[in-house]
Amino acid sequence: MLELTNVTRQFGPNTAVDSVNISIPQGQMVGVIGRSGAGKSTLLRMINRLIDPSEGAIVSGGTQVSKISGRALRDWQRDCAMIFQQFNLVPRLDVLTNVLLGRLNHRNTVLNLLNVFSREERAQALMALERLGIAQTALQRAGTLSGGQQQRVAIARALLQSPKIILADEPIASLDPLNAQIVMDSLKDINERDGITVVTNLHTLDTARAYCERIIGMYQGRVVFDGPASQLTNDAVKMIYGSAEGVEISEAITSTSIKESYDHAAVSVMSHAPSEIALPA
Numbered sequence: 001m002l003e004l005t006n007v008t009r010q011f012g013p014n015t016a017v018d019s020v021n022i023s024i025p026q027g028q029m030v031g032v033i034g035r036s037g038a039g040k041s042t043l044l045r046m047i048n049r050l051i052d053p054s055e056g057a058i059v060s061g062g063t064q065v066s067k068i069s070g071r072a073l074r075d076w077q078r079d080c081a082m083i084f085q086q087f088n089l090v091p092r093l094d095v096l097t098n099v100l101l102g103r104l105n106h107r108n109t110v111l112n113l114l115n116v117f118s119r120e121e122r123a124q125a126l127m128a129l130e131r132l133g134i135a136q137t138a139l140q141r142a143g144t145l146s147g148g149q150q151q152r153v154a155i156a157r158a159l160l161q162s163p164k165i166i167l168a169d170e171p172i173a174s175l176d177p178l179n180a181q182i183v184m185d186s187l188k189d190i191n192e193r194d195g196i197t198v199v200t201n202l203h204t205l206d207t208a209r210a211y212c213e214r215i216i217g218m219y220q221g222r223v224v225f226d227g228p229a230s231q232l233t234n235d236a237v238k239m240i241y242g243s244a245e246g247v248e249i250s251e252a253i254t255s256t257s258i259k260e261s262y263d264h265a266a267v268s269v270m271s272h273a274p275s276e277i278a279l280p281a
């Protein structure tokens with residue numbers, strides 16, 4: 001269980017995340033949605049301590065991770081793999097080595113300095129690539145891969161960390177619909193088969209509905225919706241995407257065309273285009 005209590009982050013006078021209280025049981029797949037600037041990335045980055053909270057507590061398995069440092073912090077960051085919109089691979093290294101970098105926090109410094117990976121680690125890396133359908137790229141330089149392939153390499157690297165949680169910060173925002181679907185299917189599969197908690201920021205509502213059992217909606221740093229997709233009514237969508245500011249919500253469909261495995265009509269909300277929000281029928 002991951003528990004956030006009154007978690008707040010200020011940047012100068014700006015409150016990016018404002019008194020967030022959420023508990024996430026192990027194995028849940030959670031989508032975080034909201035307009036640009038709502039605080040989604042800051043929330044994710046605080047969970048794995050890329051950013052420190054200004055106030056509040058983040059607790060996992062009895063440990064207050066918002067307070068730890070040194071080895072304990074490195075262990076936590078190993079348990080909490082991060083996936084980014086821009087993949088964050090080392091482009092000049094081959095794919096296999098990029099995946100093996102996920103092992104670094106499991107090894108001692110000498111082995112890391114020598115850059116020696118065991119046969120078992122290499123086999124594990126290949127298996128992760130195989131699982132993501134890109135084993136044939138293992139010896140290619142990562143920078144030569146398509147965006148969708150690079151994101152799958154990043155997921156394979158995350159798997160090599162043997163994480164408890166995967167935090168994905170807009171993992172499909174740079175991808176075309178087909179690659180977006182492959183990446184989301186991979187995250188869902190990892191969540192379901194390995195029991196790894198997945199918390200992902202998404203900027204299309206249809207994706208969150210299709211893949212996430214729980215949706216957290218943020219508006220101006222606060223959690224304004226927390227529940228299953230089935231409870232995400234038009235009013236809740238308006239609250240998350242800011243009709244309070246008088247923004248007109250149109251019925252125009254801005255779907256990414258990811259397959260709709262849910263019962264609603266195509267729904268999509270681009271967080272950067274609040275005037276083009278499409279609502280369910």
Ligand SMILES: Nc1ncnc2c1ncn2[C@@H]1O[C@H](COP(=O)(O)OP(=O)(O)OP(=O)(O)O)[C@@H](O)[C@H]1O
Binds near residue numbers: 016038041042271
């Ligand atoms: N390092 C920083 N320094 C100052 N302000 C920041 C910093 N990081 C984020 N902010 C501010 O905090 C607020 C929340 O930003 P955040 O990136 O978390 O939002 P977001 O919902 O992830 O947006 P987007 O969908 O555009 O990525 C914004 O007002 C942003 O300008």
